[in-house]
Amino acid sequence: MAKTVTALKSETAHFIIGLFCVIFGVYLVLAFCSFFFTGGNDQSILDHPNHGELLSTNNHIQNYAGAKGAQAAEFLINDCFGIPAFLIIVFLVIAGMKLMKAYNFNLTRWFLGCMVTMIWCSVTLAFIFGKTFSDSFIYPGGLHGYNSCLWIQSQIGAPGLILLLITTAVLFSIALSKKTIFVVRKALHPSLKKNKEEVTQKEERAFTPYNAQPEMTAQAEAADESEEDSEPAPAIELPVSASPEEKEQPLEIEPAAEEDFAETDYATEGNAEGDEENGGEEEEDADKGEEKEPVFEVSSETKEEDKEYRGKIDQPYNPRLDLEYYQFPTIDLLHNDFDDNTPTIDMEEQTANKDRIIKVLRSFGIEISSIKASVGPTVTLYEITPAEGVRISKIRNLEDDIALSLSALGIRIIAPIPGKGTIGIEVPNANPRIVHMRSILMSKKFQETTFDLPVAFGKTITNEVFMVDLAKAPHMLVAGATGQGKSVGLNTIVTSLLYKKHPSELKFVIIDPKKVEFAVYAPIERHYLAKLPDAEDAIITDTSKVVQTLNSLCVEMDTRYGLLRDAGCRNIKEYNKKFINRQLNPENGHHFLPYIVVIIDEFGDLIMTAGKEVELPICRIAQLARAVGIHAIIATQRPTTNIITGTIKANFPARVAFRVASMMDSRTILDRPGAQQLIGKGDMLYLQGNDPVRVQCAFVDTPEVEDIVAYISRQQGYPTAFMLPEVDENSGSSSSSEVDMNKLDPLFEEAARLLIYHQQGSTSLIQRKFSIGYNRAGRIMDQLEHAGIVGPTNGSKARDVLCVDENDLQMRMSNLKN
Numbered sequence: 001m002a003k004t005v006t007a008l009k010s011e012t013a014h015f016i017i018g019l020f021c022v023i024f025g026v027y028l029v030l031a032f033c034s035f036f037f038t039g040g041n042d043q044s045i046l047d048h049p050n051h052g053e054l055l056s057t058n059n060h061i062q063n064y065a066g067a068k069g070a071q072a073a074e075f076l077i078n079d080c081f082g083i084p085a086f087l088i089i090v091f092l093v094i095a096g097m098k099l100m101k102a103y104n105f106n107l108t109r110w111f112l113g114c115m116v117t118m119i120w121c122s123v124t125l126a127f128i129f130g131k132t133f134s135d136s137f138i139y140p141g142g143l144h145g146y147n148s149c150l151w152i153q154s155q156i157g158a159p160g161l162i163l164l165l166i167t168t169a170v171l172f173s174i175a176l177s178k179k180t181i182f183v184v185r186k187a188l189h190p191s192l193k194k195n196k197e198e199v200t201q202k203e204e205r206a207f208t209p210y211n212a213q214p215e216m217t218a219q220a221e222a223a224d225e226s227e228e229d230s231e232p233a234p235a236i237e238l239p240v241s242a243s244p245e246e247k248e249q250p251l252e253i254e255p256a257a258e259e260d261f262a263e264t265d266y267a268t269e270g271n272a273e274g275d276e277e278n279g280g281e282e283e284e285d286a287d288k289g290e291e292k293e294p295v296f297e298v299s300s301e302t303k304e305e306d307k308e309y310r311g312k313i314d315q316p317y318n319p320r321l322d323l324e325y326y327q328f329p330t331i332d333l334l335h336n337d338f339d340d341n342t343p344t345i346d347m348e349e350q351t352a353n354k355d356r357i358i359k360v361l362r363s364f365g366i367e368i369s370s371i372k373a374s375v376g377p378t379v380t381l382y383e384i385t386p387a388e389g390v391r392i393s394k395i396r397n398l399e400d401d402i403a404l405s406l407s408a409l410g411i412r413i414i415a416p417i418p419g420k421g422t423i424g425i426e427v428p429n430a431n432p433r434i435v436h437m438r439s440i441l442m443s444k445k446f447q448e449t450t451f452d453l454p455v456a457f458g459k460t461i462t463n464e465v466f467m468v469d470l471a472k473a474p475h476m477l478v479a480g481a482t483g484q485g486k487s488v489g490l491n492t493i494v495t496s497l498l499y500k501k502h503p504s505e506l507k508f509v510i511i512d513p514k515k516v517e518f519a520v521y522a523p524i525e526r527h528y529l530a531k532l533p534d535a536e537d538a539i540i541t542d543t544s545k546v547v548q549t550l551n552s553l554c555v556e557m558d559t560r561y562g563l564l565r566d567a568g569c570r571n572i573k574e575y576n577k578k579f580i581n582r583q584l585n586p587e588n589g590h591h592f593l594p595y596i597v598v599i600i601d602e603f604g605d606l607i608m609t610a611g612k613e614v615e616l617p618i619c620r621i622a623q624l625a626r627a628v629g630i631h632a633i634i635a636t637q638r639p640t641t642n643i644i645t646g647t648i649k650a651n652f653p654a655r656v657a658f659r660v661a662s663m664m665d666s667r668t669i670l671d672r673p674g675a676q677q678l679i680g681k682g683d684m685l686y687l688q689g690n691d692p693v694r695v696q697c698a699f700v701d702t703p704e705v706e707d708i709v710a711y712i713s714r715q716q717g718y719p720t721a722f723m724l725p726e727v728d729e730n731s732g733s734s735s736s737s738e739v740d741m742n743k744l745d746p747l748f749e750e751a752a753r754l755l756i757y758h759q760q761g762s763t764s765l766i767q768r769k770f771s772i773g774y775n776r777a778g779r780i781m782d783q784l785e786h787a788g789i790v791g792p793t794n795g796s797k798a799r800d801v802l803c804v805d806e807n808d809l810q811m812r813m814s815n816l817k818n
């Protein structure tokens with residue numbers, strides 16, 4: 001029985017049932033359509049069939065769907081709901097599509113929508129056509145409609161029925177769309193028309209995430225459409241689908257957003273008092289709407305200055321409003337095929353292992369006073385307390401002998417277990433268990449985490465969920481021989497971040513020289529990936545582009561440092577907090593900073609091909625980028641000292657080691673042996689600080705990652721990927737270069753005009769207005785200082801602008817030219 005239930009729950013079963021629903025729906029369409037032409041003829045046979053006639057091959061039924069089709073159509077149309085019975089088919093197909101996971105419909109809403117519409121239409125059609133079709137074989141409203149109509153009329157009369165139908169229709173439309181209220185008002189008071197339409201348009205714009213319509217790419221529009229697809233049919237208009245009551249709220253919507261909604265709705269509803277008042281409220285509405293406009297500067301192409309910031313000072317800024325309807329991937333995208341709770345080791349195996357350990361130790365003259373076992377997913381830890389006087393080093397040297405006696409690979413001795421005063425012997429289980437990502441992500445620890453960049457790795461030897469905060473790590477080195485679980489480990493890292501961070505809060509830079517490992521993430525380019533402005537693909541597979549990307553990241557890092565310095569903040573968290581609290585003025589170049597996670601796979605190959613060129617920017621990022629929210633994860637199959645150099649090691653404090661070939665490799669990664677004794681398949685050691693922790697990495701399969709990515713990519717994203725700053729290949733850093741007034745920057749004059757206009761000598765202002773890197777903006781500023789247009793640096797404040805107006809500037813420019 002239990003097995004049958006599990007089987008029914010499985011994805012294949014869902015798919016098959018879904019397919020069956022769709023096919024059955026198609027069959028019913030055929031039967032229903034045919035019914036209109038053949039129903040009259042078939043009815044006499046269906047009403048009074050001779051014994052066994054319908055089952056016989058010669059039954060004279062003309063319906064294209066045969067006797068069963070004719071019966072179904074006769075029953076559902078005539079005996080039940082009339083022509084609106086087609087909605088049963090609509091729901092059947094919708095449910096089928098959902099079960100097949102082709103579309104993500106909200107079944108409850110579709111069910112209610114179809115049901116209410118069907119009943120309403122059935123009564124209405126019966127009321128309108130009851131008499132006209134009395135002699136026909138078809139009842140447009142079906143028996144249900146006919147009987148209901150008769151009964152209601154007997155109670156409240158025909159006018160009462162009409163009023164009831166109108167009321168229910170209006171209520172249902174309001175439930176679908178707030179716009180109905182406006183339509184009704186307009187019908188009652190036509191002079192409201194013009195003003196209200198404007199408001200509605202404003203609301204539409206305000207509700208449209210990413211208001212930069214002209215920049216909305218075809219892709220983004222397609223994403224919109226697919227988003228609408230996934231909503232019930234009635235939600236066709238944008239404001240309807242955008243209404244908060246209509247949409248399922250994103251997982252962690254900020255309170256500010258909800259307040260905004262509430263107020264907007266209230267304002268839309270509560271203004272029946274007069275035109276003047278309406279006008280006032282409308283303006284307020286529009287303001288509120290505009291507050292929802294995105295301020296996220298994803299692209300150097302996004303130059304619409306007036307769209308950047310119009311937030312109200314008294315409400316916290318909510319970065320998630322950029323994509324306010326974004327929904328986090330759901331847990332059911334991860335399969336439930338593995339039962340994490342089945343014991344991996346039985347008592348018999350445990351006792352046998354204990355006995356063997358005691359025996360082998362005794363044979364070397366070591367007595368122990370106690371032994372206890374902690375069963376992990378793949379390994380069991382036997383903790384022994386040696387009798388007094390036993391030297392620990394003696395036990396440590398017996399590693400191979402214990403392994404031999406237990407005839408097991410991957411035995412590791414931890415002598416002593418830190419902080420416990422016991423000695424640990426890790427013995428692999430005969431039947432290791434897969435730790436599935438689903439169970440980790442569903443764990444309370446992950447759900448309730450307050451980490452900035454939570455990475456759920458898997459389970460420890462004591463079956464606890466093991467998580468680290470990448471923001472604190474702050475950079476990670478992942479190594480392991482081929483086929484030991486490195487790629488799965490990297491997917492685990494990305495997946496856990498995708499389940500916790502909104503696209504406005506996190507961007508990935510992915511460098512994948514192998515070209516295949518990370519290709520799966522390409523569809524979420526406009527949500528989560530960052531790229532160079534001139535790059536075609538966000539996932540970098542071309543080694544020649546790697547150096548450019550890393551240099552660009554260094555520029556981004558410098559830019560962020562500039563912003564932090566201007567804001568007087570020590571790190572990205574403080575900075576973003578200030579920005580959210582509206583303490584930083586976007587007019588001065590401030591914007592919400594998403595975390596950037598740089599993942600470099602096959603780092604060994606990169607070093608082999610590009611050498612120092614790659615190593616230098618990586619080390620720079622690793623040394624400095626932590627405070628500005630840029631975190632690097634580098635992975636390699638070749639943990640040798642010429643690849644993982646001393647500098648790299650010094651800057652990547654968090655190390656993840658999967659099984660490696662030799663003790664030397666283990667030493668290179670972890671500075672100690674141990675990784676060579678792991679058993680593979682995601683068995684890993686995580687080191688940060690003193691002692692490595694043995695963890696069974698969670699398993700996430702490629703199809704699951706594909707499903708997650710598809711789920712995200714179906715939703716509306718930004719118009720483009722997050723644009724990394726351009727890198728001026730020819731220039732060195734601004735600090736080292738001399739100010740060369742003979743070679744003025746092409747943007748020099750425009751930048752001067754900008755600063756004069758704002759009367760504010762801010763490098764980040766130049767940088768933001770012209771979408772250029774910090775270095776170039778800094779150089780322009782140096783030239784402006786040299787030309788006497790701005791004053792010298794002024795601590796954390798903007799420089800003084802010494803040039804008062806355009807005339808003044810013209811004079812200085814002609815002086816410069818002469």
Ligand SMILES: Nc1ncnc2c1ncn2[C@@H]1O[C@H](COP(=O)(O)OP(=O)(O)OP(=O)(O)O)[C@@H](O)[C@H]1O
Pocket residue numbers: 434435480481482483484485486487488489637681682683696697698699700
């Ligand atoms: N955490 C895990 N749990 C269970 N099995 C795993 C786990 N990680 C990896 N495996 C198994 O090991 C196989 C190889 O894993 P993976 O592709 O991650 O290796 P790899 O180290 O990235 O190899 P390569 O370096 O060649 O790409 C997987 O197909 C899977 O069967």
